[in-house]
Amino acid sequence: MKRSTSVAAVCFLAFGTLGFAAEKLPKGEDPEFIAKAARTIDGHVAAWYRKQKLPVPEVTDDATFLRRVFLVAIGRIPTAEEARFFLEIEDATKRTQLIDYVMKSKGYSSHMTNWAFDLLRVTDGRPGFQGNFEPYRNWVRTALENNMPWDDFTNSLLASSGDGWDPQTASVGYYTRDRGMPLDNLANSMRVFLGSRMECAQCHDDPFGTTERHDFYELAAFTEGQGALGQNKMRKLWDEVQDADRRNAVDYEVAQVMWDGVYGLSLGGSGEGKIKLPEDYQYKDGQPGQMIGAKTPFGKTVRISEKNDKGNGRKDLAEWVTTKTGDQFPSVAANRMWKRVMGRGVYEPVDEYKDAKELHHPDLMRYLIGLMVELDYDLRAFQKVLLNTKTFQFVPNPEPSKVASGDDFHGRQLSRLSAEQLWDSLITLANGDPDKLPRRSLDDRIYVGNKPVLVGKKNMTQVSKEVLALESEEAVRGYFNKLLADVKAEGGSSSSGGDMMGMNAKIQKYGSNSAVRASELPSPAPRDHLLYLFGQSDRIVVDGSSREPNVGQVLSLMNGYVQQQLVNNSGASLYKSLEGATTDEEKIRRLYVTILSRPPSTEEMGWMLDEVKKGKEAGYRNVVSALVMSSEFLFLQ
Template identity: 60%
Template sequence: MKNPISTCIASILLLATGPLSGANTESKGNDPDFVRQAALKIDTYVAGWYRQKKLPVPDVTDDATFLRRAFLVGIGRVPTAEEGLFFLEMDDPNKRVELIDYLINSPGYTSHMTNWMFDLLRIKDEMARVNSGRNPYRDWVGNFVAANKPWDELTTELLASKGSLWADGQAAVGYYLRDQGMPLDNLANSMQIFLGTQMECAQCHDDPFGDTERHDFYELAAFTEGQNPVPMERKARPLYEEARLDKNRGTAKSDIIELVRYQILEQTLMGGGSGRISLPKDYQYRDAQPGEVIGGRTPFGKTVRTSDRGVDGDGRAKLAEWVTTKTDGQFQAVMANRLWKKIMGRGIYEPINEYVAAKDTNIPGLMSYISNLLVEVDYDLQAFQKILLNTKTFQFVPNPNPAKVQNGDDFHGRQLTRLSAEQIWDSLITLAGGNPDSKPRRTLDNRVRIGRNGGGAVIPGMTMSDLSDEVLKLKTVAELDAYCGELAAMVGGKGKKRGGDSMMMMSEEIRDYGKGAQVRASELPSPAPNGHLLFLFGQSTRDTVNGANSEPNVSQVLTLMNGFVQDQLVNNSSAHIYKSLDGASSPTEKVRRLYVGILSRPPSDEEMSWMMDEVKISGDTDDAYRNILSALVMSSEFLFLQ
């Protein structure tokens, strides 16, 4: 008789062989033959490297190592005990391919990829005046990942964005608002994210370590110049000051004026980039004068220009087009290498934020091939990663030795790396509560909420999108003043209502999670607050591109010994990992299930002997299995990926 859990997992595996979640059904990632051939092509290039370097071809890793690696790399968590037991006991020569299909189509892929994208784009909940749970830009990026839209489309929408943060279809403008008041820093980050080009030094002087001159940087900055709020924001300053007087502070009207100012007027970028910029007053080179107005010009690839004689108006759109289509393949090569590192553990070239032409990498043909492959799958990041996961290169045994090459991958097996903060958190909540991907994603709170930090009254029948549309149609300060008064009367029950039940329905759909919720890291505040396990294990502060770290510290040990692990796992009799022991026929079977649930492998004979000693000493009580669980979770094997 089949194990009912195994039957359930088997049905999931079968369902997973369908189209990629959120993807076009015509995507090449849904063609098994294309995936297999592309993976073989990659392996052929790597095999050529072995022949060239006279290196032995590594063995393919065992099922247990593959299982854990595929889960952590593919969806960012360890498998549940049920998932692990089923895969290890599954007698099917094609089970690795089926497992990859299961993972790449699961909600866990979206969660893990969202974490990765948040780190790359430096997503923070609390942009200027925008609170957690009310950040349309964060929500937009998460939805883009969930829908698996192409990378070039996401890049274009970000770089060409304009309008209001809250307006329907315009939340991508949060990319610029995230660095409000720092347009040059934003541009430097854009060049690093999308083109792997370091230009931040050229903000102040010619780059002594590269080819970028200060004049080059300002010519590029001309495309995005003009990131200003709507004119009404400046004209209405007296209205804001009046609202902040003690006699008015805390009234419905003053709260609405504050909301309109900070959430609408200051969260809107007018125009699309002027295409011209004034050089700084401290400009120090002979090719131009301080304060001189210059037009835009791209520094490499196909040259794109704007005039210095008048406002262009669509400079950001021209920049987006240049980045995605006119940089001689650099755009796709940078993302292909980022994803290679995400899957294989190390970039074909390192560091990944500094572009290296294919001809200068260790395997030029491989670098060229994966760059072209990303274009061939129409920038479908999910399909591209599915191909990498299906390579033999991904499945090689771990390499315990340092890389044999500098500044890149040596293609000789994955080296040992500590799990990211998100992988550790998501794995721990899997042990505590079972599959965390069954919990719904957080949603955007689009209600019009007034009061301090938006925690007060809600205007019925109205959304922030409605408020944005209506405010931006106003022409004068007097109109704005009158409009805020009308909304205040509505809050006080004296004005005309906009609707009733519609807001109740919307409220029921809002889901937000606080820092203590046991949900995937992608659904928690971003970044996690000080003291949270994610913070302690090095989650990025989202201030720099790929800013996470895996440096050890004493706080990590303490939180594993005395914090979440003890409270939610060791001392929690209802933890999912303990439930997986139900029905076990013997102490040895319980130990085996603990090992599979935590380390994704059965214990060795020697380990089983040690664990049986612990069971005997504790008299086969719950304490024995708590001690075993604690030891396994605290082990380096749990905290590291091989």
């Protein structure tokens, strides 16, 4: 039954007070600006339809919109309470209010974290490396929670330098994650932030593009000279403790805390601004081993002479990427966000930049570029505009494109849920709103032998600061001996003494079996996890996730998590939604709303009533199994 309610009541009871102040709001928070920008986008799309002589699609129904906006904006289906409240109220502005709700929720940053981890290949560790990228992972997550503008985010990564454990400089993980592979890192940077595919030019002139090998090395000169801060002061000590007789001793493990855990996460220098051509260089525009200066290949030219010794190449590169490449940087950012919301980029692939004038929708793309700049690269505000468009709300359309270009907007195409969307939706059904759980916190404890030591006395942030401040080999050796003695004094086991400020805070950490959002779990997920089975990226290549089906996925749903935690778990949250229902019809309706975010059709109700009458309680479990295993649940419309 529908019920009427005021806008204020909706905001207070279900979506939370929006808290708009009387003073002028930033554009990204101004409802009038958001609405006007959404109408402008719809105008461009409608103009394209008129040009193609195609009818504009209808707007989809409330139930489809509800599920779509939750999965797109925060990566999970709505809870039973969220779904029932939205579907039962009658209010002309409830879709706008729902968008406000999801974009202000913790779920937004969680879902964006999944996107960023995939894009940036954020991992907890690296093969052969005994440190971890905990501080970098936490930096990325925190930046998204704080809605750091995309240009500032990009600049912080590309210009980073310093202590990997310092919250202000932990973005150096962007480089240390690829230590030893600076050319690959640069190629990924160009692909991620500028949509330029330059990886082929590492070895030869690109036969399919305009980038020559010389161009690539001129660009690589900006980031040349990456290395750990002062690690050579520990080289002799490190060689000593790697002796075979001591390799399994606590000496070696404590040394690793410093070698990999501190030095391995630090980034020295600022970018040489010059680089030697490789010894196999094969073109006439340079000689093997020749020193060349840095130079940008397009946009506003930025140069550093090979005779310059001041460095600052990484800062120059970051500034060039974000401010001196014309429309390219905002275009790629806008197109990535368009694909996140609409399901397909204005141009594809999204990591191959195309000038607006080359597109079938030049005016739309130009507007999106301008909007990204006008919003100061606020990705949340930009996506909020897109969610408010009629274009986002078009009815689903399973038919292929009606135009040769394949990029018309004739209705949202069906797509399989990502691994993260599926996982986060399943745990919502099992345990209720997962965003009420505390997020994973920074674990800065010192680990020796896979156990935390000196807890409450010293942490990695402090150790890193102290070690990187040491100025001599003798000082490093003395620090190691003191740290080793402290660890041995407590037997190498976890201890909780001391009352140093900030060191007794509870560490919130989740294992791979925890029923929490995908963004809180190890990155990447273990190979036996549902996330991996359903295509989560292994974080090796940019955008490495997959939505391709396989037989293993079906078997996993039939015999794994769905059966154990949902179908056969009487304590699952989805069954709690049945409390207070007095008829089979109402119970079936609630299961449909909880799982598919819509009520059943008359025909479906008949089928499910027959099943329930035959099987009693087992009948309800069969209903749950059928709905969760359905294509409707596994796909986004």
